[in-house]
Amino acid sequence: MDAARIMVVEDDADIGRLLQYNLTQAGFDVQHVTSAAAALAACAAAPPHVVVLDLMLGDDDGLEVCRTLRAAPATSGVGVLMVTALGDDDHRIAGLEVGADDYVVKPFVVREVVLRVKALAARVTNATPPATDAVVQLGPITVDHRAHEARVDGRVLALRPLEY
Numbered sequence: 001m002d003a004a005r006i007m008v009v010e011d012d013a014d015i016g017r018l019l020q021y022n023l024t025q026a027g028f029d030v031q032h033v034t035s036a037a038a039a040l041a042a043c044a045a046a047p048p049h050v051v052v053l054d055l056m057l058g059d060d061d062g063l064e065v066c067r068t069l070r071a072a073p074a075t076s077g078v079g080v081l082m083v084t085a086l087g088d089d090d091h092r093i094a095g096l097e098v099g100a101d102d103y104v105v106k107p108f109v110v111r112e113v114v115l116r117v118k119a120l121a122a123r124v125t126n127a128t129p130p131a132t133d134a135v136v137q138l139g140p141i142t143v144d145h146r147a148h149e150a151r152v153d154g155r156v157l158a159l160r161p162l163e164y
Helices: 013-025 036-045 062-071 089-097 110-125
Strands: 005-009 029-033 050-053 079-084 102-105 135-138 141-144 149-152
Touching (some): 005 036, 013 029, 029 036, 036 050, 050 110, 062 079, 062 089, 079 110, 089 102
16 A cells, blocks of 8 residues: 655644654655645645644634635545644634644644554545445434435434544
8 A cells, every 4th residue: 555645734844844754754655835725735636644734824724724624525534633832722622623633732742743643544544434335224323325424313414534
């Protein structure tokens, strides 16, 4: 299997190079971009498996980048690890509410970030649904593999691919 593709979105050049170097050494195919616009364009062209995303970018807010990734079908299943200096409860909760899978506060331990990316990449790359056309019914829950959706009492659940 090819190396998992990681995109580091960090406008601080030193931190971006540090993450890119260490993630590359860990065996990932890493791309570093410095702006929200560049991240969204690159993700649209070739979605990575995991995005390591700073919240405070020069051209836009990382929360908005995460919302945009989650809203687009091609990138809704991308793993998102937020790495930011904004570590108070409200910021961490906001990051998780918009769809981040994990959250690390700066200053961080590089090895911890690498391990979190490894875990997230493993979950994302192994999150393939069963190859079946079956519709599974269990009480009020219906899972339709053809439509790639789940329902409870007939109401469609808003699930990201990893949650599905």
